[in-house]
Amino acid sequence: MYDIEIKDLSVYYDSVSALQNVSLNISDKEFLGLIGPNGGGKTTFLKVLIGLLEPTTGTITINADSPIGYVPQFIFFDRKFPISVMDVVLMGKLPNKTKWFQSYSNKDKQCAERVMDQLGILDFKDRQIGQLSGGQLQKVLIARALVTEPKILILDEPTASLDSKTKKEIYEMLKKLNKQKTIIIASHDMGDIFSYIDSAAYINKTLSYYKNDTKSSDEILCKMQGYPYMKSGDKDDKRVF
Amino acid sequence: MIREFFNYTFIQNAFISAFLASIVCGIIGTIIVEKHLVSMSGGIAHASFGGIGLGYLLGIEPIIGGLIFSVLSSLSISNIKRKTNTNADTLIGIFWSVGMALGILFISLTPGYTPDMTSYLFGDILTVSTLHIKFMLVLSIIIVFFIVGIFHYWKLYMFDEEFAKVLGINVLTLERLLFILISLSIVILIKVVGIILIIALLTIPPAIAKLFTYDLKKIMIISSLVGVLFSVSGLIISCQFDIPSGATIILLSALGYFAVTIANKLLKKQIF
Numbered sequence: 237m238y239d240i241e242i243k244d245l246s247v248y249y250d251s252v253s254a255l256q257n258v259s260l261n262i263s264d265k266e267f268l269g270l271i272g273p274n275g276g277g278k279t280t281f282l283k284v285l286i287g288l289l290e291p292t293t294g295t296i297t298i299n300a301d302s303p304i305g306y307v308p309q310f311i312f313f314d315r316k317f318p319i320s321v322m323d324v325v326l327m328g329k330l331p332n333k334t335k336w337f338q339s340y341s342n343k344d345k346q347c348a349e350r351v352m353d354q355l356g357i358l359d360f361k362d363r364q365i366g367q368l369s370g371g372q373l374q375k376v377l378i379a380r381a382l383v384t385e386p387k388i389l390i391l392d393e394p395t396a397s398l399d400s401k402t403k404k405e406i407y408e409m410l411k412k413l414n415k416q417k418t419i420i421i422a423s424h425d426m427g428d429i430f431s432y433i434d435s436a437a438y439i440n441k442t443l444s445y446y447k448n449d450t451k452s453s454d455e456i457l458c459k460m461q462g463y464p465y466m467k468s469g470d471k472d473d474k475r476v477f
Numbered sequence: 478m479i480r481e482f483f484n485y486t487f488i489q490n491a492f493i494s495a496f497l498a499s500i501v502c503g504i505i506g507t508i509i510v511e512k513h514l515v516s517m518s519g520g521i522a523h524a525s526f527g528g529i530g531l532g533y534l535l536g537i538e539p540i541i542g543g544l545i546f547s548v549l550s551s552l553s554i555s556n557i558k559r560k561t562n563t564n565a566d567t568l569i570g571i572f573w574s575v576g577m578a579l580g581i582l583f584i585s586l587t588p589g590y591t592p593d594m595t596s597y598l599f600g601d602i603l604t605v606s607t608l609h610i611k612f613m614l615v616l617s618i619i620i621v622f623f624i625v626g627i628f629h630y631w632k633l634y635m636f637d638e639e640f641a642k643v644l645g646i647n648v649l650t651l652e653r654l655l656f657i658l659i660s661l662s663i664v665i666l667i668k669v670v671g672i673i674l675i676i677a678l679l680t681i682p683p684a685i686a687k688l689f690t691y692d693l694k695k696i697m698i699i700s701s702l703v704g705v706l707f708s709v710s711g712l713i714i715s716c717q718f719d720i721p722s723g724a725t726i727i728l729l730s731a732l733g734y735f736a737v738t739i740a741n742k743l744l745k746k747q748i749f
């Protein structure tokens with residue numbers, strides 16, 4: 237049984253086509269990397285999976301009971317909003333069935349603190365959300381997605397504003413989580429993610445799917461000609477596989 | 478002497494309504510400011526004038542007409558915005574003036590004396606009746622119940638709607654409920670400070686409270702207390718000097734805001 241089954245998916249923004257006839261099955265505990273140029277449709281693809289966008293045509297079946305964990309590419313919230321880091325992370329614990337006069341339990345708080353500790357942001361828990369650096373904020377969003385205890389975790393360029401040491405930490409952590417979770421990650425850091433992912437999908441309106449073995453990674457590299465982020469990771473990839 | 482003063486029912490009513498209005502302002506005003514709904518609230522307030530006019534024309538309680546108009550216009554703005562992708566600001570502007578225009582039209586059509594509308598436009602807290610107080614009390618309880626009851630959901634909705642959707646929370650219901658609560662608050666405030674002055678009472682207390690804390694709940698509590706302070710002292714001053722209560726409360730609040738902001742700046746300079 238697949239975790240996610242996508243059939244003939246097309247997405248249009250008014251008349252602009254973002255995805256065309258995409259079909260893909262994602263297995264349980266698969267670690268899938270999404271790659272492709274800017275505007276290729278990665279974010280669009282992830283948003284339809286989560287249900288933030290409606291598919292124009294086609295169907296998506298999600299076989300999971302818990303909500304999907306989601307780390308967005310861009311934040312739309314107001315960084316001056318009066319809220320502490322701890323409260324942002326705890327939001328992941330809100331049940332979708334409205335419970336009246338409810339507060340977060342100690343168990344919820346402990347869970348949030350544990351995840352924040354793993355990500356190295358526990359020291360900032362009482363800060364207002366705007367008093368963080370871009371990378372720290374990114375980690376808060378990852379923590380918030382993790383406390384929902386999702387079966388499927390979706391991350392849209394989660395490491396874009398992180399330094400290389402932190403990037404590696406995050407990937408290692410994802411690899412560990414991958415033992416229990418299905419993970420889909422969009423990234424431009426080709427060189428970095430290739431050693432972690434089981435499969436890759438190249439998205440540029442259409443989707444091509446590759447199992448991650450030496451041969452096909454070469455094939456992907458071919459596709460990525462002229463794709464600037466490739467150059468740095470090029471050599472590493474060949475060594476890894 | 479003060480005792481005798483308080484023995485008058487209309488004085489008691491004035492203080493009770495100032496108190497209720499301040500609590501509501503503290504809670505709803507904070508949400509309006511943080512969710513960037515200030516002009517939306519201004520629009521709803523002015524749209525309610527159409528309902529007040531209609532109330533006079535049909536011979537029903539004008540405030541009930543105002544309530545219906547403000548609820549309907551807020552829900553319409555949110556619906557039209559979603560269905561047509563029209564800029565919310567544009568729609569607010571339309572509802573704002575159309576509401577006022579309808580109010581004026583209805584009143585001119587009202588047979589007999591032309592009623593004096595200044596108490597709705599600028600507030601007249603000394604004319605609040607006991608029935609009106611009961612009405613305000615019920616609305617205040619409804620507002621406090623819904624905000625306190627699902628406080629964490631409001632916080633999430635205000636902060637990050639997208640994530641609320643990801644969690645499977647019904648954001649549309651929250652939006653509609655909030656717009657209804659804002660409409661109820663506006664109706665409570667009309668008699669106290671009037672349609673035209675409402676926005677200041679909704680925005681000044683949270684602006685002051687934000688200088689002291691970044692905790693949403695505390696902002697609401699401090700705003701309510703600040704509101705009580707300004708509206709009660711404004712009321713006393715206006716009685717003392719026989720000047721309009723609504724305007725006094727607003728000017729006092731604005732004065733308070735500038736004083737606190739400047740004091741805050743000076744204090745910070747001294748520390749560093």
Ligand SMILES: Nc1ncnc2c1ncn2[C@@H]1O[C@H](COP(=O)(O)OP(=O)(O)OP(=O)(O)O)[C@@H](O)[C@H]1O
Pocket residue numbers: 249252253254272273274275276277278279280281309
């Ligand atoms: N809200 C929108 N309205 C109209 N068109 C959009 C919208 N969002 C995205 N698009 C278009 O859809 C296409 C896919 O965009 P998408 O954001 O999914 O790309 P992406 O692969 O995530 O790019 P990036 O690497 O820059 O994040 C682009 O052509 C873009 O212009």
Ligand SMILES: [Mg+2]
Pocket residue numbers: 278279280309392
């Ligand atoms: Mg994107």
